[in-house]
Amino acid sequence: MGACWSNRIKSVSSSNTGFTSRSVSRNGYDTSSNSRNSSASVPATPRSEGEILQSSNLKSFSFSNVRAATRNFRPDSVLGEGGFGSVFKGWIDEQSLAATKPGIGMIVAVKRLNQDGFQGHKEWLAEINYLGQLQHPNLVKLIGFCFEDEHRLLVYEFMPKGSVENHLFRRGSFFQPLSWSLRLQIALGAARGLAFLHSTEPKVIYRDFKTSNILLDTKYNAKLSDFGLARDGPTGDKSYVSTRVMGTHGYAAPEYLATGHLTAKSDVYSFGVVLLEMISGRRAIDKNQPSGEHNLVEWAKPYLSNKRRVFRIMDPRLEGQYSHNRAQLAATLSMQCLAVEPKCRPNMDEVVKALEQLQDSKDTQKKRADQKQRRVPNSGFGPSNGNPTSGKGSADALRKASAYPRPSTSLLRG
Numbered sequence: 001m002g003a004c005w006s007n008r009i010k011s012v013s014s015s016n017t018g019f020t021s022r023s024v025s026r027n028g029y030d031t032s033s034n035s036r037n038s039s040a041s042v043p044a045t046p047r048s049e050g051e052i053l054q055s056s057n058l059k060s061f062s063f064s065n066v067r068a069a070t071r072n073f074r075p076d077s078v079l080g081e082g083g084f085g086s087v088f089k090g091w092i093d094e095q096s097l098a099a100t101k102p103g104i105g106m107i108v109a110v111k112r113l114n115q116d117g118f119q120g121h122k123e124w125l126a127e128i129n130y131l132g133q134l135q136h137p138n139l140v141k142l143i144g145f146c147f148e149d150e151h152r153l154l155v156y157e158f159m160p161k162g163s164v165e166n167h168l169f170r171r172g173s174f175f176q177p178l179s180w181s182l183r184l185q186i187a188l189g190a191a192r193g194l195a196f197l198h199s200t201e202p203k204v205i206y207r208d209f210k211t212s213n214i215l216l217d218t219k220y221n222a223k224l225s226d227f228g229l230a231r232d233g234p235t236g237d238k239s240y241v242s243t244r245v246m247g248t249h250g251y252a253a254p255e256y257l258a259t260g261h262l263t264a265k266s267d268v269y270s271f272g273v274v275l276l277e278m279i280s281g282r283r284a285i286d287k288n289q290p291s292g293e294h295n296l297v298e299w300a301k302p303y304l305s306n307k308r309r310v311f312r313i314m315d316p317r318l319e320g321q322y323s324h325n326r327a328q329l330a331a332t333l334s335m336q337c338l339a340v341e342p343k344c345r346p347n348m349d350e351v352v353k354a355l356e357q358l359q360d361s362k363d364t365q366k367k368r369a370d371q372k373q374r375r376v377p378n379s380g381f382g383p384s385n386g387n388p389t390s391g392k393g394s395a396d397a398l399r400k401a402s403a404y405p406r407p408s409t410s411l412l413r414g
């Protein structure tokens with residue numbers, strides 16, 4: 001392993017991720033601890049459907065309640081679409097969680113399972129299983145679910161800035177390019193989310209880490225969503241779990257694609273791809289790039305280790321907001337995560353530490369860029385003023401943007 005990566009990464013303690021670890025007990029009391037070493041425990045799976053639904057600390061919504069909250073799933077309240085179905089903006093009362101009028105109470109995101117879609121009941125249940133038990137500042141909060149007749153819905157906290165995918169890859173005045181410092185902040189938040197999942201007993205392997213599954217709050221704090229493909233990691237003397245090869249093209253680790261053997265290091269590889277997307281501003285798979293550059297990892301790898309050539313892969317929209325040294329460090333970290341040999345990849349605690357060191361900068365240039373970004377009114381996703389009518393433009397903008405070719409979760413190998 002010593003030959004795999006630099007001493008800088010190797011020197012990091014494996015148990016210290018420097019974040020608050022929280023878990024919620026079954027009776028609903030917050031059993032938060034602020035211990036650096038604390039870890040949550042997930043009851044051994046598989047649990048039955050009844051057990052999952054009953055033991056979760058989530059609200060069971062009636063279909064009429066979610067329908068009212070989204071005003072009958074109004075098309076102009078669509079926040080986005082994925083393999084599971086459409087995601088709608090809705091309003092509920094903070095105390096009773098009953099549907100309210102737009103502008104009153106709290107905003108929620110309601111994900112509705114599309115009956116013809118690729119993802120289904122199993123993924124819906126996995127989401128409830130994991131997000132019903134795990135809470136952390138870098139995981140999106142699942143408020144409840146609806147399970148009535150053929151209806152399967154999930155009700156989440158609303159993430160006002162939407163997905164990292166939108167900010168990185170969608171063009172137009174609606175989405176300003178993310179500054180270098182915000183990219184680092186987002187990468188760090190997402191890394192903490194993964195590190196937390198890998199710290200539970202048994203580990204939770206996320207399996208679908210990608211930019212569309214990283215959501216942003218008003219302050220650009222990153223939270224992981226979409227636990228439909230998450231799996232418990234290996235237990236006992238096993239070193240991997242065997243699964244059907246599921247995920248999203250461009251993000252899955254090569255050994256997982258080849259064998260179906262899943263480990264926490266598969267998530268680390270996907271993190272490396274996302275970090276590279278953030279550095280380069282390019283999609284993991286992009287057929288619009290010149291030939292030979294469709295696959296981001298293959299194209300970028302030769303540049304990542306070369307100090308003088310690393311600028312060839314940097315996102316031109318970053319316009320020199322980073323120092324040479326920091327660009328090189330970020331590129332090196334992504335290269336380490338993308339190591340072909342899983343044991344040569346750092347673990348997520350080490351990634352968190354490396355990103356903390358990277359972020360710890362007195363570079364005033366990047367602070368200025370950051371402030372400029374925060375001044376752009378409503379530059380993110382959807383109306384921030386809570387006025388539903390002002391959301392129409394954003395929903396339209398998103399629908400137009402959805403035409404952009406984008407990867408989706410699927411079976412990667414039969």
Ligand SMILES: Nc1ncnc2c1ncn2[C@@H]1O[C@H](COP(=O)(O)OP(=O)(O)OP(=O)(O)O)[C@@H](O)[C@H]1O
Nearest residue numbers: 080081082083084087109156158159163212408409
């Ligand atoms: N809690 C939320 N708050 C705000 N927007 C959300 C929320 N959850 C999802 N969205 C928006 O809806 C979009 C669709 O989400 P969804 O997770 O269903 O699909 P996806 O991640 O884009 O694709 P895939 O199905 O391949 O994972 C997201 O990209 C995001 O823009």
Ligand SMILES: [Mg+2]
Nearest residue numbers: 082212213226
């Ligand atoms: Mg998603």
